Amino acid sequence: MDNISLHIFRYFVPFAELLAAVVGTIFFYKYKHTYLKYFLLLLWYITLTEFTIWYVSSNNINALLFFDENGVQFNLWFYNLLEIVTFITLYSIYLKAIKTEKYKLWIKIFIISFIILTIINWYILQSFFFEMAELPAIVGSIFLIIIVLFYFIELLKSDKIVAFHKILLFWISVGLLLYYSGTIPFSLKFNDYMLFPGIHGLFLINTILAITMYLIFTFGFIWSKKE
Numbered sequence: 255m256d257n258i259s260l261h262i263f264r265y266f267v268p269f270a271e272l273l274a275a276v277v278g279t280i281f282f283y284k285y286k287h288t289y290l291k292y293f294l295l296l297l298w299y300i301t302l303t304e305f306t307i308w309y310v311s312s313n314n315i316n317a318l319l320f321f322d323e324n325g326v327q328f329n330l331w332f333y334n335l336l337e338i339v340t341f342i343t344l345y346s347i348y349l350k351a352i353k354t355e356k357y358k359l360w361i362k363i364f365i366i367s368f369i370i371l372t373i374i375n376w377y378i379l380q381s382f383f384f385e386m387a388e389l390p391a392i393v394g395s396i397f398l399i400i401i402v403l404f405y406f407i408e409l410l411k412s413d414k415i416v417a418f419h420k421i422l423l424f425w426i427s428v429g430l431l432l433y434y435s436g437t438i439p440f441s442l443k444f445n446d447y448m449l450f451p452g453i454h455g456l457f458l459i460n461t462i463l464a465i466t467m468y469l470i471f472t473f474g475f476i477w478s479k480k481e
Contacts, residue, residue, distance in 0.1 A: 425474025
């Protein structure tokens, strides 16, 4: 697939995000009194960020873009901020959902560790405005995968396993596990990969995983029972 086709296909992601956010809003009554209401807020934040990036970049709104010494524009700060908010929000949701004290302790350790790592990364290792996060993305993804596995282990040991397919957090967890376990390789030296000729076609996998994740979220909102 050439770069133009990939670029066009990439635009399906924001609409998959929008679909999940809209459907999640329609079925908000199912979980409005639970911690999952914060997941809906996160979905809308992700969606609005994507469309804002699209609009800002298309219209060259310089006030929200950063330029290097060669005059090349960068909008990476949107994604770097989004990553921080996304991981911390998801960790916090599972901290509320999981009841096992040992797992809760580990989640708290992950949250503190991720925050410290992020601060070190942006103050010492990378440029927040001109580089996509690498180490925080990898470590954050690994932490999230472990936390999702904590959730699945606890679910297997509970009486909720009988109707697991009707639990919204189960479908959210499936989507997150699929996406983050599949995209860790793309976070390794991401900024270097982007400079390799012909490498962009590989990022189609990343795009497909993102679209699949949001479609799973959408299905979960529809199929799950009221909390």
